[in-house]
Amino acid sequence: xxxxxxxxxxxxxxxxxxxxxxxxxxxxxxxxxxxxxxxxxxxxxxxxxxxxxxxxxxxxxxxxxxxxxxxxxxxxxxxxxxxxxxxxxxxxxxxxxxxxxxxxxxxxxxxxxxxxxxxxxxxxxxxxxxxxxxxxxxxxxxxxxxxxxxxxxxxxxxxxxxxxxxxxxxxxxxxxxxxx
Amino acid sequence: xxxxxxxxxxxxxxxxxxxxxxxxxxxxxxxxxxxxxxxxxxxxxxxxxxxxxxxxxxxxxxxxxxxxxxxxxxxxxxxxxxxxxxxxxxxxxxxxxxxxxxxxxxxxxxxxxxxxxxxxxxxxxxxxxxxxxxxxxxxxxxxxxxxxxxxxxxxxxxxx
Amino acid sequence: xxxxxxxxxxxxxxxxxxxxxxxxxxxxxxxxxxxxxxxxxxxxxxxxxxxxxxxxxxxxxxxxxxxxxxxxxxxxxxxxxxxxxxxxxxxxxxxxxxxxxxxxxxxxxxxxxxxxxxxxxxxxxxxxxxxxxxxxxxxxxxxxxxxxxxxxxxxxxxxxxxxxxxxxxxxxxxxxxxxxxxxxxxxxxxxxxxxxxxxxxxxxxxxxxxxxxxxxxxxxxxxxxxxxxxxxxxxxxxxxxxxxxxxxxxxxxxxxxxxxxxxxxxxxxxxxxxxxxxxxxxxxxxxxxxxxxxxxxxxxxxxxxxxxxxxxxxxxxxxxxxxxxxxxxxxxxxxxxxxxxxxxxxxxxxxxxxxxxxxxxxxxxxxxxxxxxxxx
Numbered sequence: 001x002x003x004x005x006x007x008x009x010x011x012x013x014x015x016x017x018x019x020x021x022x023x024x025x026x027x028x029x030x031x032x033x034x035x036x037x038x039x040x041x042x043x044x045x046x047x048x049x050x051x052x053x054x055x056x057x058x059x060x061x062x063x064x065x066x067x068x069x070x071x072x073x074x075x076x077x078x079x080x081x082x083x084x085x086x087x088x089x090x091x092x093x094x095x096x097x098x099x100x101x102x103x104x105x106x107x108x109x110x111x112x113x114x115x116x117x118x119x120x121x122x123x124x125x126x127x128x129x130x131x132x133x134x135x136x137x138x139x140x141x142x143x144x145x146x147x148x149x150x151x152x153x154x155x156x157x158x159x160x161x162x163x164x165x166x167x168x169x170x171x172x173x174x175x176x177x178x179x180x
Numbered sequence: 181x182x183x184x185x186x187x188x189x190x191x192x193x194x195x196x197x198x199x200x201x202x203x204x205x206x207x208x209x210x211x212x213x214x215x216x217x218x219x220x221x222x223x224x225x226x227x228x229x230x231x232x233x234x235x236x237x238x239x240x241x242x243x244x245x246x247x248x249x250x251x252x253x254x255x256x257x258x259x260x261x262x263x264x265x266x267x268x269x270x271x272x273x274x275x276x277x278x279x280x281x282x283x284x285x286x287x288x289x290x291x292x293x294x295x296x297x298x299x300x301x302x303x304x305x306x307x308x309x310x311x312x313x314x315x316x317x318x319x320x321x322x323x324x325x326x327x328x329x330x331x332x333x334x335x336x337x338x339x340x
Numbered sequence: 341x342x343x344x345x346x347x348x349x350x351x352x353x354x355x356x357x358x359x360x361x362x363x364x365x366x367x368x369x370x371x372x373x374x375x376x377x378x379x380x381x382x383x384x385x386x387x388x389x390x391x392x393x394x395x396x397x398x399x400x401x402x403x404x405x406x407x408x409x410x411x412x413x414x415x416x417x418x419x420x421x422x423x424x425x426x427x428x429x430x431x432x433x434x435x436x437x438x439x440x441x442x443x444x445x446x447x448x449x450x451x452x453x454x455x456x457x458x459x460x461x462x463x464x465x466x467x468x469x470x471x472x473x474x475x476x477x478x479x480x481x482x483x484x485x486x487x488x489x490x491x492x493x494x495x496x497x498x499x500x501x502x503x504x505x506x507x508x509x510x511x512x513x514x515x516x517x518x519x520x521x522x523x524x525x526x527x528x529x530x531x532x533x534x535x536x537x538x539x540x541x542x543x544x545x546x547x548x549x550x551x552x553x554x555x556x557x558x559x560x561x562x563x564x565x566x567x568x569x570x571x572x573x574x575x576x577x578x579x580x581x582x583x584x585x586x587x588x589x590x591x592x593x594x595x596x597x598x599x600x601x602x603x604x605x606x607x608x609x610x611x612x613x614x615x616x617x618x619x620x621x622x623x624x625x626x627x628x629x630x631x632x633x634x635x636x637x638x639x640x641x642x643x644x645x646x647x648x649x650x651x652x653x654x655x656x657x658x659x660x661x662x663x664x665x666x667x668x669x670x671x672x673x674x675x676x677x678x679x680x681x682x683x684x685x686x687x688x689x690x691x692x693x694x695x696x697x698x699x700x701x702x703x704x705x706x707x708x709x710x711x712x713x714x715x716x
Binding site: 045046047048049050052053054056057060061062074076086087089091092095096099121122124125126127128145146148 | 363364366369370371391392393394395396397399400403411412415418419462477478481482484485498499500712
């Protein structure tokens with residue numbers, strides 16, 4: 001399984017061109033963009049296994065993430081962060097890829113738990129996908145089985161630091177630039 | 181409460197004696213290892229009649245259908261039947277040949293047999309005759325025919 | 341009830357639509373695909389497609405020793421992890437021919453009931469989210485954090501506790517536990533009673549849930565439903581009374597049933613079961629004997645004699661069974677898991693036929709299935 005291929009139809013215009021983006025990246029405006037992005041990370045509620053329960057619990061009452069600006073959203077179109085929280089099987093992988101494609105840039109992935117990172121306790125099974133980082137561009141790994149909610153909060157804070165340091169993917173490559 | 185339960189257990193244990201009397205050459209190896217468990221081996225051609233008999237006697241809940249693989253020559257289908265009013269669990273085992281595994285379906289006697297039969301079919305390759313909807317349930321569609329839970333399945337352990 | 345209506349066929353009239361709900365959906369935790377064929381707003385056919393987190397557990401367990409399966413057995417149903425561990429340990433103990441100590445039996449009952457409380461709290465919370473009552477979800481999670489802290493004080497983990505061992509349990513109660521537990525339970529009882537009052541008196545909630553998704557007692561037994569949905573239809577089936585295990589025949593508790601069989605009754609059964617579980621734990625904390633919490637001598641490599649066992653437990657979702665065949669070696673020959681959520685999920689499509697699309701979320705969430713246990 002290789003990388004995801006993204007095909008843009010030729011009549012779709014990107015919202016910014018690479019020139020404007022390169023200009024913003026070099027200027028202090030990028031810091032403002034980063035500050036806005038890192039303080040309002042909305043994650044997609046996507047519980048898939050045991051880690052899904054900790055994902056639900058971290059978003060509500062006791063370990064509140066709303067104080068960091070992180071709130072749960074149900075639809076992939078409205079979310080910035082996809083948390084692969086649990087076991088991915090061969091039957092579910094095409095659907096997961098489709099959900100990931102529906103999310104709008106800029107987007108990030110948090111791999112939560114052992115089952116997502118490397119197959120976990122079920123790594124020898126006939127229906128496990130164990131090379132998830134070859135299929136999806138992962139930003140943060142959070143190990144544990146399941147990781148505690150505090151570990152998940154630390155994962156979000158590391159992602160915020162990563163965004164602040166401008167090491168994120170901001171725009172998909174423009175096919176018009178291919179030949180240049 | 182104690183007397184009632186003791187009476188129920190005596191009534192329930194007699195069911196195995198009745199079962200052997202009604203199906204003389206079909207039920208064999210009856211064993212009652214503890215007050216709430218009974219095991220018997222049955223002939224695979226008379227499965228529907230035996231299950232209908234048990235349903236009429238008050239065993240109205242089919243707990244589970246499983247398959248067991250005994251290479252090289254046989255497989256077994258194991259039924260667990262209980263009742264909503266007593267603690268007895270009857271385990272019935274039916275042997276079928278490994279190279280032509282098929283057995284009658286119980287879907288018109290117990291409604292919830294359908295998903296158990298589908299699961300046993302896709303994991304072992306046991307065909308349930310007259311099952312209304314015998315398709316894969318848990319595995320992806322392209323894994324139908326691989327029978328992963330057989331003992332000689334080549335795809336396990338899968339380190340890739 | 342026939343099987344024909346639970347297989348989806350293509351729409352034949354222009355007024356029929358095929359609606360796919362899932363596999364990524366905001367309903368219960370865990371992916372499944374619910375195909376609905378609707379005409380207008382009414383559902384004509386429904387099919388539930390599962391298997392999106394099928395781990396192949398039964399094959400993996402045939403390749404692990406009995407002690408290695410101990411932490412993995414928790415992960416069958418993560419919300420009821422103590423029950424899974426307990427039924428597995430009791431099955432292997434029967435094969436080995438040993439009994440847990442008296443104190444260990446009481447400790448196992450305490451952790452089983454705490455697990456039941458937190459599972460019901462999360463189940464009701466998820467259900468109220470799907471109905472649209474988000475505030476109740478936050479209240480339930482707040483209550484649940486108190487119970488999870490109690491479990492963490494004994495077992496050391498919030499989820500997947502891995503507490504029972506062959507012949508006993510892993511550790512003893514910490515000092516001062518009884519006072520901590522009674523204080524938490526005092527608060528919890530007050531809150532549950534006020535939530536029960538709120539849910540029984542709110543007119544919008546009542547009109548959305550009374551008479552919706554009705555299962556009669558006959559239908560529930562025919563479909564093979566398990567657990568609180570079965571008891572909400574009037575069938576008094578609780579394994580803690582029918583086949584008492586551990587110390588349940590020394591304890592005094594009621595089996596909660598309701599008669600209507602609709603969505604409202606199922607939630608009410610869960611709320612009242614929380615109060616019963618608190619009562620059971622209080623009795624256990626009074627009656628628990630002192631003594632060892634595990635056997636002195638335990639074999640390092642467990643090799644049970646050849647045989648088979650079918651052990652059962654009353655899970656928060658119904659009757660869970662494990663059928664283990666041993667051939668004398670240190671790995672099981674066949675390990676079959678009978679989950680209650682599998683049985684209840686099978687009964688969901690015929691229940692949805694004839695109801696409205698807007699009620700699907702409420703009905704599916706009131707059955708409270710755990711997708712990991714359905715798929716194994």
